[in-house]
Amino acid sequence: MLDKIAPRVALGNTLTKLAKKDSNILVLDADLASSIKIEGFKKALPKQFLEMGIAEQNMIGVAAGLSTLGFIPFVSSFAVFASRRVCDQVVTSVAYPNLNVKIIGAYVGLFVGMNGATHQSLEDVAIMRSIPNMVVVEPVDELETEEVVKFAVNYNGPMYLRIGRDVMFSIVSSDYKFQLGKSVTIKDGSDITIISCGAIFDEVLSAALLLEKEGISARIINMSSIKPIDEDAIIKAAKETCKIVTVENHNIIGGLGSAVAEVLSEKYPVKLKRIGIGDIFGKSGTNKEMKKKFKLDASGILEQIRDFLKNNFN
């Protein structure tokens, strides 16, 4: 079933609801409130909304300063600017002093409207994952976004929230509670495990259904907590299904696939296939065009999994 609203909208709604009860919750915006759909917060709580202009580096530093007084600043920008543009500010002014700043990277991976390669964040997870003290989470749907935002407000420390632009199918169950470092098995299976998260997840589920028709039982794991990652679930899947595939809306270097590979190679080596964007830049176009070009629609994912099985297990 399709969600009613996109993760970015759920983010704004949830933050507004929580900030009405807690005046320490602030939103810092870099002139993108209308795109990130956080205007509702601005209208409802103008004193807790700080427009910082198109000056992301300063925005991170100001958030760091605010956090030292007990505020919980959520800085909001497109993921490209919230990660690579402010990388040193995040490292030195936020992560090194371990300050309570939440960084919202919205418009993630390839799916950035029609904005093309300059606005596609294919490196943000790699950047954020390698910074000490930083936690990296990418919720999959409306409900998980709400849960992750609630968690972020109560979690004391730096956090990167990778928030999707478009409406998703409802993935997590209605009684779902987000736990840092824990994944959720959305569908059990015995032949292969597919680990994914975020805006690509509905294509993964469709691919799994197609695999099922071919007699291949796929376990599907939603790994929204990319750092810390759920090592136990990865090792269990390796033991029980012997084959792992990761699907990510990110460069296959440094993202979810790499995080899973690190666990497997150290703890329980099995064959792994990383599906994602293969170290190339994106293009302008619709999500549908993008998924097709980069083989990230259900049929593209299916084709890559078939090749993986054929080349390694026949």
Add this chain to the structure above:
Amino acid sequence: MNNEIIKKEKLEEIARQTRIKVVQMIGKSGFGHIGGSMSIVELLTVLYFCEMNIDPKNFQWEDRDRFVLSKGHSCLSLYAILTQKGYFSEEILSTLDTVDSILQCHPDMKICPGIDMSTGALGQGISAAVGIALGAKLKGKNFRTYSIVGDGESAEGQVWEAAMCASKFKLDNLVAIIDYNKLTLSGKTCEVMPLEPFCDKWDSFGWHVIQIEDGHSFTQIIDALNEAKNVKKKPTAIIAHTIKGRGISFYENQVKSHAVTMTVEQVERALQELHYPQNEIEVTLTQMKEGN
């Protein structure tokens, strides 16, 4: 008048002790950013001993004035000032730059009492100071926030982002003091990246600008900080003309004084110039030789 003279003498003594401790720290650790540390000694002395409302015994007191050393590499003189204020014991100064020390090469707020913000990457501290001053306004707190920014650091675009932002939010509780010593790591600011018309820049960004001709004059620093308190609806920038390496003849106004290693002979000469007693100098030199 008499009180003022006594006060001035006391401040001069604190500044002299600060410079002695900086030389001793570098002598012991073998390396340090001496030039920029020496150019801000009087600024720090006035901030910590005349201006700021702080309580070293309760260094996390929420209503304290805040200080952010945006040019974090100049923290040697800040450490020497903090120990004289009683934030930590003087013996700790000799642990500078050792792995488990609270005194890292750039200030770490998580482990060093009295540090309000971790700094080191230039251009970033001033933004944090803006955030602190903005937060004080949001919380209705009356404390003031001070930041020392380097002149070379002012080539960073983020400094000007922060300047615009402080002006937008009318942060009259924020004072940025620019250590205008005219030198960077590699050369003269007028050649590396010209800043002039420097005062006009801050003025055009909406700041109240006070220029002090002698950034080592206690009277001029005190007067400027007093003037800043009466400024309403805009932040204040104090452009303080200083001398890099001030107090040690062979480092004054020298590009090479940005970061130095000091020989035993250089430490001895520096301490003599600072009128440190010869018998105490011998102790310092012995410790230095033992350390090496």
